[in-house]
Amino acid sequence: MNIHDPQHAQLAAGLASARSAELFDKACKLIPGGVNSTARATWAGWDPYPLFVQGGQGAHLTDVDGNRYIDYLLGLGPMIFGHRPPRVTQAVVDFIQTRGTVFALPTQDEARLAEKIVAAVPSVEQVRLCNTGTEAVLYATRLARAFTGRSKIVRFEGMYHGFSDGVYWSKHPALDRAGPDDHPRAVPQGPGLPHGIEDNLIILPWNDADLLADTLKRHGHEIAAVLTEPVMCNTGCILPQPGYLEAMRELTQAHGVVLIFDEVITGFRLGLAGAQGRFGIKPDLSVFAKGIGGGFPVAAMGGRAELMALVATGKVSMAGTYCANGIAIAAANAALDELNTAGLYQQLDTVSDALRHGLSRVLGDAGLPASVVGLGPLMQVWFAREPIHNYRDAERHADQVLFRRWWQGMLARGVLFHPGAYENLFVSTAHTPADVQATLAAAKEVASELARSA
Structure with missing residues (x-):
């Protein structure tokens, strides 16, 4: 049968x-x-x-x-x-037919798109374009480690930040393997993830400001970044408890820890400034993807100029043949114009x-x-x-x-x-x-x- x-x-x-x-x-x-x-x-x-x-x-x-x-x-x-969507679709068709797709050289359209992103999101002073959310998260965590000189990343059970080895842990772990509620154990998403990566991860439950405060008090000198969705979107939809994101911002600032907002889902969906605009929080780095391209694959990572300066000098490498390709740029420029409609x-x-x-x-x-x-x-x-x-x-x-x-x-x-x-x-x-x-x-x-x- x-x-x-x-x-x-x-x-x-x-x-x-x-x-x-x-x-x-x-x-x-x-x-x-x-x-x-x-x-x-x-x-x-x-x-x-x-x-x-x-x-x-x-x-x-x-x-x-x-x-x-x-x-x-x-x-x-x-x-x-x-x-x-007619406007975005036509912009892509026009770009391909009149100009091309991949040049491995910049176009003026890239700067126009960057200008729109910076204007839309108050926390973003400079931005680099990527292909996927996975890439953007990888670069954001690398940049945070380079900036702080620390190695550990705090991430939260039930969140998904792409499939790179460094963060593909404790997405939806079996609770009998995941340790106690107040001290979760890093659980790989599956076989094939190298042993030892978990030593650079601290796994926490979301929406517990007291536990985050205690973790930063004890390990803040080792922690490069706190990586979080501002709204949990990969275990259904779970909203932040009142005051939780504000506490997260205050605590990370106090300990010199980079706060990374993964707005792959919420960015440009919950508003031009994403979830951070809705909640009035300014992270240090932000990651965007799904909402920015109107259905075409494009992502971005940006934030404070002080951090992005490491990319400007080449100290932290952000590479990719297809980054800022013509299709992605045309789609995102048209999408942001559309999203700016009154x-x-x-x-x-x-x-x-x-x-x-x-x-x-x-x-x-x-x-x-x-x-x-x-x-x-x-x-x-x-x-x-x-x-x-x-x-x-x-x-x-x-x-x-x-x-x-x-x-x-x-x-x-x-x-x-x-x-x-x-x-x-x-x-x-x-x-x-x-x-x-x-x-x-x-x-x-x-x-x-x-x-x-x-």
Whole structure:
């Protein structure tokens, strides 16, 4: 029996997906796991096979079986304008057709983009462009070590900062391997990470300012940087407790530790100044990626000129053949122009808030143990009876089985988001009030079904 045969296994009852199943079987013969990123794999929740996409337009996506969805997956976040945004798409096409792609020499467009980023984010005085968030985090931690002369990095359980060996630890560790709550042990994401790297990592639970203060008091002289998302977006959506980011900023300054904000997800999504703008915090270094390119691959790392001076002199190397390539620069310049449109973020928040509050109401009316946590166009549904403030809370209290049933019910009704509770729902500027109403109508049906079978 072929386990991917839709006669024997379906993503969701009533969803036509035979073609996706067939294509996945073929892909598995050539591509390990049948996909090119872990987040699309069966073990990430796309079980027994992922949907294969035909195309997307605006806030909607169509799969190869002809199913059409309201898309809240949005490529895991980059599609802040939805699919195929005309202005960004045309800018890339024009650049390729009239100028080229990769020159290994600078263009004036790079400085124009840097000027826009510096103008948008108050903490960024200078910026270098990269290709991915992984690259940008790697460079930020290297720069922090070079600047401070220290080796250790503080990172938090449940966060993902890319897949480089230096930080690919304690993303979602098994709690029986992760040590006590107040003194977590560094757990590699998987085999193949060199032994000894963990000696340069201090793993902490998020949202515990007292523990961070104690750690910096005891080890501050060894710590180069505190690396954090300002909103935890890689264990669902977990907001900072009131005063936590402020305490983090004060503590790192007091101990001469570089504060790095990983805004790969939140940057240019929660506002032109990202989450740091929303919360009024100025980190020393910031990393951006998904929101900056309007769906094209581009990233950036920037911050205080005093730190970036080490890059200016070549003391700290930031290299890459494809860094600031023509496609990335054209896309990011057009995207930032679009994001500077008056009222854009206010409208995006209005639509997003209607979805978040509407889902909260629907789930509450059904009597389900659920909450919808988020900020602006970033959110997740937690099925839990206890509040979730960090990764261990999520592991102990989140009902992953109920979330799976929620996802299947919504998918069958034409609403797409990631099947994993540790991912997020994203809203784009292309989503309309009508999309939200259709989503809430589907949610009401699914919530009623879940409540009846509880």
